Amino acid sequence: MEPSDRELEEAVREQLRHVIDPELSADIVTLGMVTDIASQAGALTVTVALTTPSCPLRGQIERDAREAIAKVPGVREVTINIGNLDPEAKAALMDRARRIAQKDAPITSIPSGARILAIASGKGGVGKSSTTANIAMGLAAQGFCVGVLDADVWGFSLPRMLGIDDRVQAREHKMVPIETSVGRGSIKLLSMGLLADEGDAILWRGLLLNRAVQQFIEDAHWDDIDYLLIDLPPGTGDVSMGLARHLPRTEVLIVTTPPMAAQQVAGRVATLARRSNLRVVGAIETMSSFTCEHGTPQAVFGSGGGLRLSESIGVPLLGSIPLDAAVVEGGDDGVPAITGSSPGAVAYQALVQKIATLLPPLHQLEGCSARLLSALDSAVADA
Ligand SMILES: Nc1ncnc2c1ncn2[C@@H]1O[C@H](COP(=O)(O)OP(=O)(O)OP(=O)(O)O)[C@@H](O)[C@H]1O
Numbered sequence: 001m002e003p004s005d006r007e008l009e010e011a012v013r014e015q016l017r018h019v020i021d022p023e024l025s026a027d028i029v030t031l032g033m034v035t036d037i038a039s040q041a042g043a044l045t046v047t048v049a050l051t052t053p054s055c056p057l058r059g060q061i062e063r064d065a066r067e068a069i070a071k072v073p074g075v076r077e078v079t080i081n082i083g084n085l086d087p088e089a090k091a092a093l094m095d096r097a098r099r100i101a102q103k104d105a106p107i108t109s110i111p112s113g114a115r116i117l118a119i120a121s122g123k124g125g126v127g128k129s130s131t132t133a134n135i136a137m138g139l140a141a142q143g144f145c146v147g148v149l150d151a152d153v154w155g156f157s158l159p160r161m162l163g164i165d166d167r168v169q170a171r172e173h174k175m176v177p178i179e180t181s182v183g184r185g186s187i188k189l190l191s192m193g194l195l196a197d198e199g200d201a202i203l204w205r206g207l208l209l210n211r212a213v214q215q216f217i218e219d220a221h222w223d224d225i226d227y228l229l230i231d232l233p234p235g236t237g238d239v240s241m242g243l244a245r246h247l248p249r250t251e252v253l254i255v256t257t258p259p260m261a262a263q264q265v266a267g268r269v270a271t272l273a274r275r276s277n278l279r280v281v282g283a284i285e286t287m288s289s290f291t292c293e294h295g296t297p298q299a300v301f302g303s304g305g306g307l308r309l310s311e312s313i314g315v316p317l318l319g320s321i322p323l324d325a326a327v328v329e330g331g332d333d334g335v336p337a338i339t340g341s342s343p344g345a346v347a348y349q350a351l352v353q354k355i356a357t358l359l360p361p362l363h364q365l366e367g368c369s370a371r372l373l374s375a376l377d378s379a380v381a382d383a
């Protein structure tokens with residue numbers, strides 16, 4: 001039997017609870033941003049009110065809402081109207097957001113203004129960790145404080161790639177990531193590799209391996225970071241589910257190599273991530289063409305996989321990193337290639353530039369609820 005319009009409206013409201021306002025870290029229904037849901041014979045009209053009409057997240061929220069509604073069986077068509085909250089409604093929304101933030105505050109020390117990007121891939125060995133290390137280095141060189149969470153608990157590689165091997169210490173029973181300055185910025189790293197010594201195993205007695213990622217999120221002092229990059233292990237099913245539970249505002253970057261098969265697996269990862277309501281924000285192709293010493297590019301693994309992936313999952317292709325021995329050497333020596341001038345370095349620099357422009361730390365977004373965030377943060381701190 002077809003669901004009635006009332007039932008559809010209810011089902012749509014429930015689905016919209018999966019749409020998160022990334023700045024306020026809460027869903028748009030709980031925040032009171034969904035001001036109207038009406039169904040007429042399966043044709044849905046939904047009104048979402050934003051804090052300001054020029055909200056830079058407008059497109060994203062609209063797209064996420066459309067995707068969420070499309071999951072409801074029986075919906076024939078969807079119209080989304082974007083409205084504005086009047087000052088009174090806006091004050092109420094901030095009040096709600098504050099209370100939600102307070103409720104969540106003890107769970108993580110990741111500031112609400114930080115942008116959380118998880119680097120994922122379907123296949124192993126495609127260059128996720130190299131990409132994470134190079135992005136971290138590049139963003140830090142621009143003056144950002146970049147947290148790096150090595151979620152590859154068993155196959156950790158970031159300590160080596162970033163040339164960091166100090167041991168993690170505890171402060172107030174929480175882990176303090178190892179901080180290294182890079183130009184005007186810095187990198188803060190947490191990885192199993194920084195606490196896997198036998199002696200440390202005693203110190204970290206409480207650390208259960210299967211909950212390590214959760215503890216890296218919850219029981220760590222991340223403090224004033226602008227970005228948190230999460231290097232996921234390959235085949236990200238359960239880890240991405242875990243992130244969705246603990247850090248619902250995580251956004252996903254998907255790395256693929258050019259071959260068709262790799263790109264299809266990467267596409268499935270995008271589907272998986274979205275199923276756990278994580279937003280996929282970009283694709284990155286690695287091990288693209290190889291430029292030989294005569295300057296002729298050779299597509300060793302084929303070409304176009306990154307672009308096909310980005311088109312099939314509907315996200316921008318943020319960069320194509322060529323096959324480059326300097327990337328391997330940089331990873332082995334602990335000095336990411338981006339600091340040099342090889343073709344790989346140049347491609348990574350362009351990628352970092354795109355990320356800094358298209359995916360800035362949330363506290364840098366102007367004209368949106370972000371401006372109210374510092375007030376929110378201090379209110380939470382006061383509480
Ligand atoms: N652009 C590149 N050119 C040449 N070699 C590369 C490039 N990117 C990564 N590599 C090399 O490929 C290997 C795998 O890279 P990396 O460890 O970054 O992949 P990964 O996806 O994190 O792997 P895993 O799934 O095992 O975690 C490494 O030896 C690395 O140096």
Ligand SMILES: [Mg+2]
Nearest residue numbers: 128129152157
């Ligand atoms: Mg890796």
